[in-house]
Amino acid sequence: MEEARRARQPFLRRLAASFRAAPQSAHSVTKNKGRQRPLSRLTKSFAVFSTAALIACAPAAAQDELHAGTTINMARATWDTGWFQGEIYKQMLEELGYTVDGPTTLDNPPFYLAVAQGDVDFWVDGSFPLHNNYRPTFEGKAEIVGAVAKGGALEGYLVDKASVEEFGIKTLEDFKRPEVQKAFDRDGDGKADLVACPPGWGCEVTIEHHLDAYGLRDYVNPIKASYPASMADAVAAYEAGEPILFYTWTPNWTVNELVPGEDVMWIQVPRVDLPEAQAELADAAVVSGIEGCVAEPCVLGFPVNDIVPVANSQFLDDNPAAARLFELASIPLADIFAQNAKMNAGAGSPDDIRQQAADWIAENRSVVDSWLEEARAAAN
DSSP, X not given: OHHHXXXXXXXXXXXXXXXXXXXXXXXXXXXXXXXXXXXXXXXHHHHHHHHHHHHHHSOHXXXXXXXXXXXXXXXXXXXXXXHHHHHHHHHHHHHTTOEEEEEEEOOHHHHHHHHHHTSSOEEEEEEETGGGGGHHHHBTXXXXXXXXXXXXXXXXXXXXXXXXXXXXXXXXXXXXXXXXXXXXXXXXXXXXXXEOOOTTSHHHHHHHHHHHHTTOTTTEEEEOSOHHHHHHHHHHHHHTTOOOEEEEESSOTXXXXXXXXXXXXXXXXXXXXXXXXXXXXXXXXXXXXXXTBSSSSEEOSSOOEEEEEEEEHHHHHHOHHHHHHHHHOOOOHHHHHHHHHHHHTTOOSHHHHHHHHHHHHHHTHHHHHHHHHHHHHHHO
């Protein structure tokens, strides 16, 4: 079995390189399997009982040695707003004694294929129901476990507040009006420019669906280049007094830089119309109490998402401590917002993110210790 796992490594390295993976290599889970001399049935039973008793009574440091020699192969998404959360989970797993390799940076399609095949073990960047269209790829071989942030992860379209007021913009339908198209046309093609999502992102599927469902192809130009670069350009345009239209999600640095209700406004879709994989969630695409929306309730057109770990099922079975940690751990959205703002202000290097994660763990030491204690107990 271990030879089979090692044999898959060239595939993962090619996969990661194809999608601009981080430079870290990606190794499969390995375990020490020393040879044992034959024991009598009575001796075996005594050994099992004694080992269990020792584990139950052992201090945390000793229990963490149970996972020494076990390497977890971690992935992360291409959007950097989730890297802080991933680093927190990585450091907690290391406190349990695991060696965590990576994270390898992957787009959605290769990740869900790789986690189903066991070529990576997990990431904490699942966004559901947005990623529902990937379920046929991974279900039965990988699964959602726990939640980094339950609910509150919004998605939608925003327009600078000045343009909302000047043109009376309420929904995407308003971008069919010639004067609105002209005001938001920054490249001279006659269409309003929309900062959209790069190919391969889950949000791209929904935005593309919206463009067809609302008949916007002739009126709106979706910009699918690098999202951080496109949003940096939009922020610069806003600061220059130009109209902007963009898609975003929360938690994200964009809503710290361009604050809904002050700088920008959430606008609505003409009606809820979702891709087939999300169709049953139409009610969740209408949300009440959103600060800075043009209407109450707000017809965002995207269901509210949970941010969740997705892990290989066999990995979870083999590693009950990691599985229990995933079930228990969570990170407040406010803390994610705060870190994203620091990252956008320049503190986004790998060393910065590692330190920010370590600081978060230190500031939340008591609750983290409670999670780790239950995770160790699960390993028994």
